[in-house]
Amino acid sequence: MKAKVINEGQERTIALIFEQGDEVISNLERFANEQGLTAARFTAIGAFQQVTLGYFDWERKDYERMRFEEQVEVLSLIGDVALDGNKAKVHAHVVLGRRDAATLGGHLLEARVRPTLEVLLVESPGYLRRSRDPVSGLALIDVARAAP
Numbered sequence: 001m002k003a004k005v006i007n008e009g010q011e012r013t014i015a016l017i018f019e020q021g022d023e024v025i026s027n028l029e030r031f032a033n034e035q036g037l038t039a040a041r042f043t044a045i046g047a048f049q050q051v052t053l054g055y056f057d058w059e060r061k062d063y064e065r066m067r068f069e070e071q072v073e074v075l076s077l078i079g080d081v082a083l084d085g086n087k088a089k090v091h092a093h094v095v096l097g098r099r100d101a102a103t104l105g106g107h108l109l110e111a112r113v114r115p116t117l118e119v120l121l122v123e124s125p126g127y128l129r130r131s132r133d134p135v136s137g138l139a140l141i142d143v144a145r146a147a148p
Contacts, residue, residue: 001019010125011123011125014035014121016028016120016121018118022117023112024111024117025111028081029087029088029089029090033087038088039125039128039146040121040123042079045118046077047073047074047114047116048112049070050067050068050070051072051110052065055107056136071114072098072104073097074095076094077093082128082130082141083130084129084130084139092107093105094111127146128141129142131145
């Protein structure tokens with residue numbers, strides 16, 4: 001993965017270019033933690049050779065994992081970065097296009113890039129913090145714990 005800051009203002013914009021074979025979520029989280037990101041949003045397009053999607057099963061309070069071993073186009077990847085404890089955590093959803101123009105979508109758990117993934121990440125000057133929701137069991141953004 002390569003990174004370049006393309007705007008330095010109140011919000012910093014960083015272009016992240018993932019290369020073939022890069023794993024997306026772990027690299028995004030590593031980058032966010034190395035950069036000290038505490039609040040950010042991102043969008044991306046590109047393609048994957050393998051992807052694991054998640055669908056939150058309300059009854060089990062866990063993600064049902066679905067793995068796909070095929071070339072797919074990343075039609076839309078959106079997400080955010082917020083603090084979970086003292087670490088930056090990525091939350092991302094994706095819509096993928098198959099060869100026959102059918103689509104897949106869900107929570108992005110893992111993905112391997114082929115040939116590229118172009119991410120535009122916008123860092124906000126404040127911070128967002130996640131708190132464990134007692135009903136769902138998920139770490140959700142808690143705006144009461146956010147700071148400008």
